[in-house]
Amino acid sequence: MLDDPGEGWAVVIDEVVRVFTPRKQAPVRALDGVSLRIPRGEVHGLLGPNGAGKTTLVKILSTVLLPTSGRAVVGGHDVVKATRRVKPLIGIVFGGERGLYTRLTGRQNLEYWGALYRLPSGEVRRRSDALLERVGLTDKASQRVETYSRGMKQRLHLARGLIGDAQVLFLDEPTTGMDPIAAREFRHLVIELKGEGRTILLATHDMVEAETVCDRVTLIDHGRILATESPRSLREMMSRFRRIDTEGADTALLDEIAAMAGVVAVTRADGGARIQVDSEDALRAALKMLVERGVTAVQTSLPSLEDVYVELIGERGLEV
Amino acid sequence: MHGVFTGIRLQIVFYRQYPDSFIPLMTAPLFTIIFLMIVRNAGRADLSPYAVVAPVFISLWWFALFHGGLVVQTDRWSQTLEMHVAAPTSFAAIVYGRILTVTAVGSLSFVEVWLVARYVLGAPVVIHHPWLLAATLVATAFAMAATALVMTSLFVLIRNAFTLANSISFPFYVLGGVLVPVALLPGWIQPLSKVVFLSWSADLLRASLAPGPVPDVGFRLAMIVGLAAAGFALAADLLRRVLRRIRVTGELSLR
Numbered sequence: 001m002l003d004d005p006g007e008g009w010a011v012v013i014d015e016v017v018r019v020f021t022p023r024k025q026a027p028v029r030a031l032d033g034v035s036l037r038i039p040r041g042e043v044h045g046l047l048g049p050n051g052a053g054k055t056t057l058v059k060i061l062s063t064v065l066l067p068t069s070g071r072a073v074v075g076g077h078d079v080v081k082a083t084r085r086v087k088p089l090i091g092i093v094f095g096g097e098r099g100l101y102t103r104l105t106g107r108q109n110l111e112y113w114g115a116l117y118r119l120p121s122g123e124v125r126r127r128s129d130a131l132l133e134r135v136g137l138t139d140k141a142s143q144r145v146e147t148y149s150r151g152m153k154q155r156l157h158l159a160r161g162l163i164g165d166a167q168v169l170f171l172d173e174p175t176t177g178m179d180p181i182a183a184r185e186f187r188h189l190v191i192e193l194k195g196e197g198r199t200i201l202l203a204t205h206d207m208v209e210a211e212t213v214c215d216r217v218t219l220i221d222h223g224r225i226l227a228t229e230s231p232r233s234l235r236e237m238m239s240r241f242r243r244i245d246t247e248g249a250d251t252a253l254l255d256e257i258a259a260m261a262g263v264v265a266v267t268r269a270d271g272g273a274r275i276q277v278d279s280e281d282a283l284r285a286a287l288k289m290l291v292e293r294g295v296t297a298v299q300t301s302l303p304s305l306e307d308v309y310v311e312l313i314g315e316r317g318l319e320v
Numbered sequence: 321m322h323g324v325f326t327g328i329r330l331q332i333v334f335y336r337q338y339p340d341s342f343i344p345l346m347t348a349p350l351f352t353i354i355f356l357m358i359v360r361n362a363g364r365a366d367l368s369p370y371a372v373v374a375p376v377f378i379s380l381w382w383f384a385l386f387h388g389g390l391v392v393q394t395d396r397w398s399q400t401l402e403m404h405v406a407a408p409t410s411f412a413a414i415v416y417g418r419i420l421t422v423t424a425v426g427s428l429s430f431v432e433v434w435l436v437a438r439y440v441l442g443a444p445v446v447i448h449h450p451w452l453l454a455a456t457l458v459a460t461a462f463a464m465a466a467t468a469l470v471m472t473s474l475f476v477l478i479r480n481a482f483t484l485a486n487s488i489s490f491p492f493y494v495l496g497g498v499l500v501p502v503a504l505l506p507g508w509i510q511p512l513s514k515v516v517f518l519s520w521s522a523d524l525l526r527a528s529l530a531p532g533p534v535p536d537v538g539f540r541l542a543m544i545v546g547l548a549a550a551g552f553a554l555a556a557d558l559l560r561r562v563l564r565r566i567r568v569t570g571e572l573s574l575r
Contacts, residue, residue: 098399116407
């Protein structure tokens with residue numbers, strides 16, 4: 001059980017459990033005692049496979065869903081007991097094609113959602129114009145959303161999430177289906193928002209996104225938190241998966257290295273090889289052997305966040 | 321009230337962007353012509369008020385069921401429903417505002433039906449009791465709004481909602497005495513019609529188009545208003561159930 005949240009925490013989650021009981025099916029424990037604190041101004045990634053509990057957690061924090069037990073506080077207000085105080089503080093950006101009125105124009109959508117934040121109409125228009133400019137949709141503002149590309153819709157989603165000047169933003173897989181350039185532009189926007197001091201919870205599958213924009217990342221699976229660290233710290237935790245990428249080592253040498261203590265695996269491909277080790281000693285020993293045998297094309301690296309993800313969550317293929 | 325006005329504004333914008341929504345207003349005059357031709361060819365010009373009242377209710381009912389009734393469900397399909405739940409403005413207020421607008425637009429059908437009947441077909445449709453007509457139309461509009469509010473939650477809460485929507489119209493036209501007076505129906509059906517506001521509204525509307533005094537005006541208007549109030553109470557309970565399904569059980573989520 002966490003202490004009462006003090007100043008400085010944008011989001012506090014304390015042993016939150018969420019159980020769904022579908023008709024004629026066994027109960028599903030989507031969140032199983034999740035606890036987490038996110039300080040103000042942090043971009044916090046929530047990484048996990050489909051069905052891990054990311055969207056469920058976002059819905060609880062955004063007051064759409066009630067927790068079965070536990071407590072969550074956003075902006076200093078309990079999401080269950082003080083729902084009305086939470087709502088004006090937050091903005092939600094869901095990914096995907098839906099969540100907008102497609103026959104309305106971009107501006108009409110923004111002005112409507114702005115009105116729901118009880119803003120005066122003049123202020124709604126001013127903010128809508130500013131946000132459309134910011135997300136690069138000014139030229140398309142008077143066109144129906146149904147004519148927008150996927151990336152444009154996603155930018156409009158972000159503008160809609162910001163129309164209430166939210167201090168805490170929940171982004172639920174916002175770049176799903178976007179092309180790499182559009183996704184990169186979106187990430188730039190997220191970094192800008194971080195620079196404005198907003199707190200962002202970013203639920204994502206995208207490792208590049210998590211490593212690029214997140215200050216810390218929480219790995220979640222089957223409703224449980226597996227780890228919460230900065231992306232670099234997570235990778236360093238997996239030091240046993242430090243790697244040596246090499247070229248020009250012959251088969252006999254690689255076989256000798258594979259037999260050394262502390263060498264986890266040797267993977268060969270296209271004239272090169274990747275040597276995985278589980279300790280600094282093994283790394284030094286393998287490098288020494290390579291160099292002594294005249295192999296100079298060597299490079300060491302930490303595992304990628306994807307490697308960490310796969311290692312902690314496991315190879316489940318298409319299984320949910 | 322902010323939420324209600326926001327809902328009204330949204331629905332007006334929708335009507336501008338979805339002009340096909342006004343199709344029922346185009347069919348109401350056609351129904352008027354059909355029914356008036358029937359009574360005219362039968363040599364029963366005295367039944368002209370019946371022929372005029374029926375298209376009004378058919379149009380209003382259509383607006384209530386297929387516009388108002390689908391407000392929440394279409395938000396669910398477009399995945400804006402959960403966004404509304406998370407927004408600072410009451411979702412219920414938005415829904416009320418949108419449905420009030422739908423009902424007001426549907427009420428325009430009376431104007432066009434009367435104009436077509438009186439000035440296109442030359443039917444002897446005279447408004448003998450204008451204040452009664454106005455009061456009945458207003459009370460009917462509220463009762464129709466209550467019906468739409470009930471339907472908008474019901475369509476989300478039950479399976480096979482569209483089957484229900486497509487099936488219940490004609491039974492309600494019969495029970496409501498919209499074209500054929502309830503007095504001509506089998507005796508065992510008549511008590512059922514008393515709990516359908518359409519029967520009270522249709523009778524009063526026809527009475528406002530007929531000469532001579534209209535008995536029990538206050539009581540009959542009160543029945544329409546009372547049934548509307550019961551409808552609003554039921555609608556409020558059903559909308560609470562919808563919100564409960566979203567927040568407590570998570571059943572209505574599409575993501």
